[in-house]
Amino acid sequence: MYYFYADVFWMLQEIGNWFALVCVRKWFQHPPRRLRSLMVSAFISFMETAMVLHLSFGWYTWLTHALLLPWGVWLCFRKDVHGLPIKEWLAAYAATALFYGATQLGSSFWEAYPVEVSIAVAVSLYGIVGVLCKRRKEGQTYYPVKIAYKDVVIEGQGFLDSGNLLEDPIWGEAITLAEHDFLKPILQIYKKPKYPVCFTTMAANEVMDTIKVDGVSVYVNGQWYTYPKPRIGISKRWTFKEPACRVLLHQKHVHTG
Structure with missing residues (x-):
């Protein structure tokens, strides 16, 4: 039985x-x-x-x-x-x-x-x-990303772009780029002035506004690394080939050690 x-x-x-x-x-x-x-x-x-x-x-x-x-x-x-x-x-x-x-x-x-x-x-x-x-x-270029501003936290996929060397021309701050629609929850409550910069990367070629958020967190090697007060570029002409990727990370915003 x-x-x-x-x-x-x-x-x-x-x-x-x-x-x-x-x-x-x-x-x-x-x-x-x-x-x-x-x-x-x-x-x-x-x-x-x-x-x-x-x-x-x-x-x-x-x-x-x-x-x-x-x-x-x-x-x-x-x-x-x-x-x-x-x-x-x-x-x-x-x-x-x-x-x-x-x-x-x-x-x-x-x-x-x-x-x-x-x-x-x-x-x-x-x-x-x-x-x-x-x-x-060892050859990874995509990372989970969180961008936080006040009470809003948006999550998505980020790409480590070796060609993204964009920095603020005045303060020398590294700039991570993000799609405009991806940033909408933050932009709806962002009241501070936006500073324009001009750049050329694999994602687009344009003059864009930048904002300063509370933090960007990148998930690398099993843990989150948070970078306070980073500057984020707002791309309105996003042409990146991977639909799930909404952020182009600056090398200074990714902990690869």
Whole structure:
């Protein structure tokens, strides 16, 4: 007789879903949000357990792949990407397939409880992903960015532009460039004078206004680095090829040490 243990099944699903979400977050260099990943994976695992108890295996499979996993990815990364997290969903699906494939392979060689095998596989694969991410960082040019002014904080993706050497001609301050629409929440409450500068970069060629915000934070190597009182250039003719990138970072605003 076959006994189905719902708690064990939930734990196995939780490990797999959590592994997929944290690997995607690490690979795409999104902010950690560890509690969110844990809560989302736990909820998805609960729903999967409920479905496998009350639905046929076919319905369970289709709903898991077509509904629960995309929904979980959206809940985790909706604040970290511009638009739908399509790349994140594809990466999560690949990570899930890798995890369960490795788990099945491990179970055939290692006589142990499924939970133990799953934990061992998750830890091993996460270590491999960590090594790959470390190598990938060596050529990294995109970073999560936060720009803060008073009570407003806007988040987006920033590109480290080696050609952005723009500085204020009077004070010599480094200037990070940002798309006008991206800065709208700040511009709506910004009452101080804006100072014009002229520049030429890969994003645009124009005379633009600049503002001084309270801080710009850049997520590098697993932690946030904040630069107080930076000057931000407002680009109204944004032509950068990557739609998700809304900021061109000055080298002085990125901690690469």
